[in-house]
Amino acid sequence: MLEENVRPNDFTVVSALSACAKIGAVEAGLRIHKYIKDNRFRLNAAIGTALVDMYAKCGNIESASQVFSETKESRAGRLNEALKFIEEMPINPDLVIWGTLFCACRAHKNVEIAEFAVTKLLELEPKHPGSYVFLSNAYAADKGVGKGPGWSHVEVDGQVHRFVAGDNAHHKDANEIHQKLEEIMSGARKQGYMPGTEWVLHNIEEEEKEDALGSHSEKLALAFALIQTSPKTAPIRIVKNLRICGDCHSLMKYASIMSQREIIVRDIKRFHHFKDGTCSCGDYW
Structure with missing residues (x-):
């Protein structure tokens, strides 16, 4: 287009950036950004989103974050407008669109629109397990569909250690791990942390919910790593096979302050880099 003296507009730029993001062409993306x-x-919002998408998918998270902070319009939480836009689309929304709305509703705790999004997801894919998990939490209803157990890996001194929810596999370390976790949670409570019991199925008592949250695999992995490594050393890196829950996400932020350590959690969706009480995802994940 430039060679033919045709000036690109916003739509052209967004399309070109999306193409760069898809194939990881960061150098071409940089040239478009310079243009x-x-x-x-x-x-x-359109160009800013396309730039963030391009940089993030090309692995340049710092540039993605910088563009995000510079974008003048960043529409978070405008769920009614999002739903209206989806319903007025000239094409039928697919699983990705309804799933995106659903995740936004969950982050903003809008049960009403989330419920509507779930019904649409189930219409498109009746056996979608994530949708049933949400409905289970919302209505304590057993739909007979489950998900695999959550596990987390953490590497210490070149050896990978695996934890599952409620794990006592590290027999000689189990008591010390749970004591360390209680120490972390107690310190976090003093700084304002409140266990997010809404992330636990609603058919158990409140006290049991807190116990259930305390046994999540990523918390156990964190406690183990803090026991086994020296203070203020290299970042703690945890890999989890499921999406990190809101309560664990909150606790990790407090733990990064108390331990003065960087904590990196890679879940099934994205990386979370916790440092000095904040997460790289900005609590939108």
């Missing part, structure tokens, strides 16, 4: 700056394009 945007040199020609004083407005960093609106």
Whole structure:
């Protein structure tokens, strides 16, 4: 287009950036970003989102974060507008669109729209396990569909250790691990942490919910790593096979302050980099 003296518009730029993101062409993306700056394009929501998407998918998280902070319009939480937009689309929304709305509703605790999104997900894919898990939490209803047990890996001194929810596999360390975890949770409570018991199925008592949260695999992995490594050393890196729950996400932020350690959790969706009480996801995950 430039060779033919045709000036690209916002739609052209977004399409080109999306193509760069899909194939990981970061150098081409950088040239497009430079063109945007040199020609004083407005960093609106569409271009900003496309740039963030391109940089993130090409592995340049710092640049993605910088663009995000510079974007003038960043629409988070406007769920009614999102639903209206989806319903007025000229094409039928697919699983990705309804799933995105569902995750946003869960983050913002909008049960009403989340329930509607779940019904649409189930219409498209009746055996979608994540949808049933949400309905189970919302209504304590057993639909007969479950998900695999959560596990977390953490590497210490070149050896990978595996934990599952409620794990006592590390027999000689089990008591010390649970004591360390209680120490972390107690210290976090003093700084304002409240166990997010809404992340546990609603058919058990409140006290039992807190116990259940305390046995999540990523918490056990964290406690083990803090016991086995020296203070203020290299970041703790945890890999989890499921999405980190809101309660564990909250506790990790407090733990990063108390331990003065960087904690990196890679779950099934994304990386979470906890440092000085904040997470790289900005609590939108």
